[in-house]
Amino acid sequence: MIALIRSEFRKVFSTKLLLILSLAALGFMQLQIFLLVFLSPPGLEDINRLMDPAFIKIIVASAGSASVFLLILGIVAMSGEYRNQTITSTFLTTPVRWRVIVAKMVTFAILALALSLVLWLIAAITTMLLLGTQDSAPFEWSAAFEILGGTLLGLVLYAILGVAIGSLITSQVAAIIIALVFTFVLEPLISLFFLSVGKWLPGNALNSILQTGSGGPESSASDLLDIPVGVAVLVGYTIVFAVAAAVTTNKRDIT
Amino acid sequence: MVEHLTKRFGSGVTAVADLSFSAAPGKVTGFLGPNGAGKTTTLRCLLGLVAQTEGKATIDGVTYREIENPITVVGASLEASGAHPARTARNHLRMIASAAKITDSRVSEVLETVGLTAAADRKVGGYSLGMRQRLALAVALLGDPKVLILDEPANGLDPEGISWLRTFLRHQASKGVSVLVSSHVLSEVQQTVDDVIIIRSGSLVYQGSLHALTEGGPAEVVVRGPNIDQLVLPGQWSRKSVANGETVITGATIEEVGRAAFEQSLELHELSAKSADLEQLFLGLTAEESPTNQSVNGKGGPE
Ligand SMILES: Nc1ncnc2c1ncn2[C@@H]1O[C@H](COP(=O)(O)OP(=O)(O)O)[C@@H](O)[C@H]1O
Numbered sequence: 001m002i003a004l005i006r007s008e009f010r011k012v013f014s015t016k017l018l019l020i021l022s023l024a025a026l027g028f029m030q031l032q033i034f035l036l037v038f039l040s041p042p043g044l045e046d047i048n049r050l051m052d053p054a055f056i057k058i059i060v061a062s063a064g065s066a067s068v069f070l071l072i073l074g075i076v077a078m079s080g081e082y083r084n085q086t087i088t089s090t091f092l093t094t095p096v097r098w099r100v101i102v103a104k105m106v107t108f109a110i111l112a113l114a115l116s117l118v119l120w121l122i123a124a125i126t127t128m129l130l131l132g133t134q135d136s137a138p139f140e141w142s143a144a145f146e147i148l149g150g151t152l153l154g155l156v157l158y159a160i161l162g163v164a165i166g167s168l169i170t171s172q173v174a175a176i177i178i179a180l181v182f183t184f185v186l187e188p189l190i191s192l193f194f195l196s197v198g199k200w201l202p203g204n205a206l207n208s209i210l211q212t213g214s215g216g217p218e219s220s221a222s223d224l225l226d227i228p229v230g231v232a233v234l235v236g237y238t239i240v241f242a243v244a245a246a247v248t249t250n251k252r253d254i255t
Numbered sequence: 256m257v258e259h260l261t262k263r264f265g266s267g268v269t270a271v272a273d274l275s276f277s278a279a280p281g282k283v284t285g286f287l288g289p290n291g292a293g294k295t296t297t298l299r300c301l302l303g304l305v306a307q308t309e310g311k312a313t314i315d316g317v318t319y320r321e322i323e324n325p326i327t328v329v330g331a332s333l334e335a336s337g338a339h340p341a342r343t344a345r346n347h348l349r350m351i352a353s354a355a356k357i358t359d360s361r362v363s364e365v366l367e368t369v370g371l372t373a374a375a376d377r378k379v380g381g382y383s384l385g386m387r388q389r390l391a392l393a394v395a396l397l398g399d400p401k402v403l404i405l406d407e408p409a410n411g412l413d414p415e416g417i418s419w420l421r422t423f424l425r426h427q428a429s430k431g432v433s434v435l436v437s438s439h440v441l442s443e444v445q446q447t448v449d450d451v452i453i454i455r456s457g458s459l460v461y462q463g464s465l466h467a468l469t470e471g472g473p474a475e476v477v478v479r480g481p482n483i484d485q486l487v488l489p490g491q492w493s494r495k496s497v498a499n500g501e502t503v504i505t506g507a508t509i510e511e512v513g514r515a516a517f518e519q520s521l522e523l524h525e526l527s528a529k530s531a532d533l534e535q536l537f538l539g540l541t542a543e544e545s546p547t548n549q550s551v552n553g554k555g556g557p558e
C-alpha cells in the first residue's frame with residue numbers, strides 16, 4: 001500500500017492539477033472573505049455584523065469554501081485516469097482495483113489535510129488583518145481554533161468523496177458537471193425550501209461542521225445538524241460512496 | 256492459454272465467441288485477425304481488464320489477477336492505453352515503477368532499450384504515434400517479464416519502426432521471453448513469428464505454424480518473359496493472371512514451372528514464388544464471405 005501511495009503522489013506531482021486547483025481554492029476563499037467583511041447583504045445594511053463574534057467565526061470558516069475544489073480535485077484525479085487511459089496501466093500494475101482506489105483516497109486525504117491547514121491559516125490571518133481596518137469585534141485566535149478541526153475533517157472528507165465520485169462517474173465532464181450542479185444549484189435550492197431535508201445533504205453537513213449557516217442571509221448554524229451528527233453524516237456519505245466506487249470499479253470492463 | 260472464451264458486451268455485441276487457443280512458451284506467437292475480430296478484447300480478458308462472459312483465460316495456469324505483482328511476470332502494451340499528455344515519459348514510467356516496487360534505474364534502462372532516452376523528459380502530449388508505441392513497449396518491459404502481450408505494436412510505426420520492432424521481438428524471443436503479438440496485417444509480423452493464431456469474428460480460424468499454413472495453401476509461381484503467354488500448362492496447373500508479360504501460375508512448384516519453360520525453350524526474365532501468397536491466404540481465411548470469392552488489389556481470386 002505504501003508503494004501504491006508513493007505512486008499516487010508521483011502521479012499528482014507530475015501534473016499541474018494540484019497547483020491549479022489549490023490556487024483557485026485560495027482565490028475563491030480570499031474573495032469570499034473580502035465579500036463577507038466589506039459587503040452587507042441587502043436589507044441588513046444598518047447592522048454591523050462584524051460586531052458579532054459568531055460572524056467572525058463564519059468569516060474564518062471561509063476556508064471551508066475550498067471543499068468544492070477538493071471535490072473536483074478528487075474527481076479529476078480519478079476520472080482523469082479513464083480519460084487519459086492511464087487506468088489500463090494502473091490496473092495492469094495493480095489488478096486488485098480497490099487498492100488503487102484506497103491508495104488514491106489516502107493520497108488525496110493527506111494532500112487535503114495539508115492544503116486545508118494552509119488555507120485555514122491564511123483565512124485566519126486575512127480575517128485578522130481586514131478586521132483591523134474595520135469597526136468590529138476583536139479577532140480571537142481561540143475562535144479560529146474552534147473551527148480548525150471541522151475545516152480539516154470536512155475538506156479531507158470532500159477530497160475522498162471526490163475520488164469516489166470520479167470512480168463512479170468515469171466520464172470526467174459528466175462527473176464535474178454533476179458535482180457542480182449538485183453543489184451550487186440543487187443543494188442550495190433544497191436547503192432554501194426544505195431545510196429539514198437539506199440539512200442532511202453533504203454540503204450542509206459540512207456547514208454544520210464548519211459552524212456556519214446554510215448560506216441564506218438569515219441562516220444560522222442552529223438550523224443545521226449538531227456537529228457530531230454532521231460529522232457522522234459526512235463520514236457516512238463518504239463511506240457509502242467509497243464502497244460503491246470500489247464495487248463498481250471491480251466489475252467494470254476497462255476497454 | 257484461452258479456453259472457450261466468450262465475451263458479450265452490454266450492447267449485445269459478441270466480441271469473442273467460444274475461442275480456444277494456446278500460445279507456446281518461449282515462442283513468438285502472432286495473434287491475427289481483421290479489425291473488429293476480437294483481438295483486443297481477448298487480450299484484455301487475458302489481462303484481467305475485461306471480465307469474460309464465459310470461459311477461461313490464463314497465463315501459465317493462473318489468471319492475471321491472481322499473479323502477485325503481475326507486471327514483473329507479464330508485460331503488456333495495449334491499444335488505448337495512454338499516458339497523461341502533460342506527463343513526461345520518464346514520469347509516466349516512474350509512477351508505474353513505484354507501484355510495482357521497481358527501481359528508477361530500471362526506468363532509465365527501458366527508456367534506453369526502446370530508444371526514448373533523448374525524449375524521456377519531454378511531455379508525452381508532443382509525442383508521435385511511433386514514440387507512443389515505444390513508450391508502451393517500455394511500460395511492458397519495465398518489470399523484466401517472462402511473457403509479453405503486445406496489442407498491435409506495429410500500428411503507427413513507419414517502415415523503419417517496423418523493422419526496429421522485428422529486431423526487438425526477435426531479441427526478446429532469443430532471451431526466452433514468450434511473446435503474443437497481435438496484428439491485423441500479417442506482413443507486419445510474418446518474418447518474426449513462430450506460430451500464428453488467426454481469428455475471425457471472435458472465433459478461431461487457424462492455429463499452428465506459419466510454415467504449415469503456407470503448405471496447406473495453393474502454391475503460386477510468378478514467371479515473366481517476352482513470350483510467356485505461349486507457355487503450355489499441364490492439366491492440373493492453372494494460369495491465375497496474365498499481364499505485361501507476367502503470368503501467375505497455381506498448382507505447380509517453382510522447379511516444375513522452370514523446367515516447363517526450359518523444355519518449351521521460352522526466354523524467362525523472372526521466375527519466383529509469389530510472396531503475397533501468404534497474405535492472400537490470410538485474407539481468404541479471415542474474409543467474412545466464402546474465401547474463394549476473394550479479390551485483392553485487382554489481382555483476381557485463386558480460381
Ligand atoms: N467496450 C465495448 N463495448 C461494446 N462493444 C465493443 C467494446 N469493445 C469492443 N467492442 C466490439 O467488439 C468487437 C471486437 O473488437 P476488438 O476486440 O477491439 O477487435 P480487434 O482488436 O480485433 O480489432 C468489435 O465489434 C467491437 O466493436
Ligand SMILES: [Mg+2]
Binds near residue numbers: 295
Ligand atoms: Mg484491436
